[in-house]
Amino acid sequence: MVNKKWLVWLMVAVLVMASLAGCAPKAEPAAPAEPAPGAETPAEEAPKIVLILPGPINDQGWNATAYEGLKLVEKDLGVTMEYVESVQQADFESTFRDYGEKGYDLVFAHGTQFFDAAKAIGPQYPDTFFMVINSEEGVEPNVGGIGIREWEGGYVAGTLAAMNTTSKQMGAIGSFPFPVIEGTLDAFEAAAIAVDPAIKVTKTYVNSWDDIQKGKETALAMIEAGSDLVFCSANQVGLGSIDAAKTKGVKAIGYISPQNEVAPGTVISSVTYNTPGLFKVAVQDFLDGKLTATGKSLGWADGVLDVQWTDGVTDEMKATIETTIQDLKDGKIENPYVPGD
Incomplete structure (x- = not known):
């Protein structure tokens, strides 16, 4: 026959152990593990930038120099830019609106003829900056200009x-x-x-x-x-x-x-x-958060003009x-x- 005193002592011991376990401090969640040395960290999302041109990139003139700017930005800053050629004046506003709707960060428009359209559409897309090449004007909050005298x-x-x-x-x-x-x-x-x-x-x-x-x-x-x-x-x-x-x-x-x-x-x-240099300056300012809704004009003293002799x-x-x-x-x-x- 089982000893009743032994059972009583056993039950007391179990209750004491349970009580002690309930008073023990709870374990803290583990801290996130540090990345191993040399491991890659997630890259920031690349900016969405597009260049709108009034003509083709093979015109041996104004539009060709813009395309050179696009390649310079890619080479020196590691930033890829899209481009669209031969946009007609009747389509300026709709083209701006399209890239604004798509959430582009920076829209270049290559020529002062784009300014009025940028001024009209720009404020509707405050998260997109519209930069008009060869314009000396800017409009708050997000339309700027940079050009050559x-x-x-x-x-x-x-x-x-x-x-x-x-x-x-x-x-x-x-x-x-x-x-x-x-x-x-x-x-x-x-x-x-x-x-x-x-x-x-x-x-x-x-x-x-x-x-x-x-x-x-x-x-x-x-x-x-x-x-x-x-x-x-x-x-x-x-x-x-x-x-x-x-x-x-x-x-x-x-x-x-x-x-x-x-x-x-x-x-x-x-x-x-040196139109390519204008694009590099503007994109670098964008990356540094320094783009402003103003106009900037550069000349011989700024190294943006040159003569190719024969x-x-x-x-x-x-x-x-x-x-x-x-x-x-x-x-x-x-x-x-x-x-x-």
Whole structure:
């Protein structure tokens, strides 16, 4: 028969052990394990950036320089940018709206002609920054501009042209009568007259960025009227004007991108833009959180303009151009453009 006293003592012992277990401190949850040395950490999501172009990337001019900017950003900053070519003015707003809806972080628009559309659509997408290349304006909270003082490029082109005309008549072709284009042609004319007051410059606008044939026809008309040198600031239209100069045996000044090889012997030299550098500056500012809804304008003093020489330019001509460039850097030459004139 089981000893009752033994059972009583056994039950007391069990109750004491249970009580002690209930008073024991609870274990804390384990801390997250530290990553092993050399282990990869999750990468941040890449920014979504797109470049909107008014023309094709193979235009040997304005749009080609933007594509070079895209490649420079990829190479130097490790950031991939998308691009869309030949967006027409009627589609500017819908294109901006599309990328805003898709949640893009940064939308580049390559040309001052995009500014009004960016100003209208930008505020509707506050999480997207719209950067207009070649605009000196910005609109809060998310529309900015960065560009080149094109009139400074036009001034150097006019100085070089004046030293290479015999008839003292030259033609200057612009795309649209936008202030930045008017300013470029006015500076070209003012520089030429500063070299030789007897020079006459015929200026006209073709209302196109990409009509190469119209560029050729316009330049041919100028040449028939006595011009022996043509200059053009109108993207692809410039290729037509150079072709006209080649056909008629007169000279041309390359502009925006290196165009010396477009027509060797016809193109005296090219005044070029370091447009790729603008994109690198803007993307770096974006990555650093420093983009602001303002306009920024750069010129010779900032290293965003250059001259690509040919063998047809003498040392004396080069010296004159270098002096002109230095005067522009030092602020000794004022912008001759007067709106409304």
